[in-house]
Amino acid sequence: MSSASSVLRLVRAVVFATVCGAVSAGGHALAGGGLVPFEVYLAGVLAALGLAYLIDGRERGPAAVLVATVSTQMLMHQLFERLTPAAEAGPAHGHPAPGMALVHLTMAALTAWWLHRGERALWLMIRLYGAPRPIVALPAAVPVEVGRPSWRPVTPYLTAYAGRTVSGAIRRRGPPHGPGHFG
Numbered sequence: 001m002s003s004a005s006s007v008l009r010l011v012r013a014v015v016f017a018t019v020c021g022a023v024s025a026g027g028h029a030l031a032g033g034g035l036v037p038f039e040v041y042l043a044g045v046l047a048a049l050g051l052a053y054l055i056d057g058r059e060r061g062p063a064a065v066l067v068a069t070v071s072t073q074m075l076m077h078q079l080f081e082r083l084t085p086a087a088e089a090g091p092a093h094g095h096p097a098p099g100m101a102l103v104h105l106t107m108a109a110l111t112a113w114w115l116h117r118g119e120r121a122l123w124l125m126i127r128l129y130g131a132p133r134p135i136v137a138l139p140a141a142v143p144v145e146v147g148r149p150s151w152r153p154v155t156p157y158l159t160a161y162a163g164r165t166v167s168g169a170i171r172r173r174g175p176p177h178g179p180g181h182f183g
Contacts, residue, residue: 012052013049015115016115034084073111
């Protein structure tokens with residue numbers, strides 16, 4: 001494996017682990033589980049980073065990204081629940097309530113969709129960068145006779161009115177000059 005592909009794998013795995021960790025820690029705190037200590041967050045992100053690096057050898061489809069995201073976030077939720085002292089545990093926290101599971105699955109699905117869109121964009125750029133440059137044939141230069149430019153537009157329908165002024169068409173800016181003046 002080249003060093004460029006190793007770096008790309010590592011960067012993709014770091015993004016995946018960081019996003020999953022941030023969403024899981026944020027959800028944990030918002031659900032009343034308290035703030036996740038940095039050491040616990042770092043342990044979860046590093047574990048996700050290792051797993052993501054192992055499976056991150058090629059472009060993944062939406063189903064694979066969804067499964068990886070849901071699994072990672074559920075594992076992080078369990079890790080955070082067990083290793084974080086609960087600030088004020090809500091009624092659904094710590095218990096498999098349907099609402100909490102629905103929130104986790106919804107957030108994991110949204111995160112997976114967002115990560116997959118980034119994955120597709122990254123691989124598109126890689127494919128475009130690696131594609132051979134298209135050859136564009138330049139058209140042959142043909143001499144064109146250029147006349148003097150005409151600054152007056154060609155308007156054949158105005159020739160009937162040339163030289164005459166229609167009094168109702170003149171408008172001046174400013175206030176009227178006095179009674180009886182309509183110009």
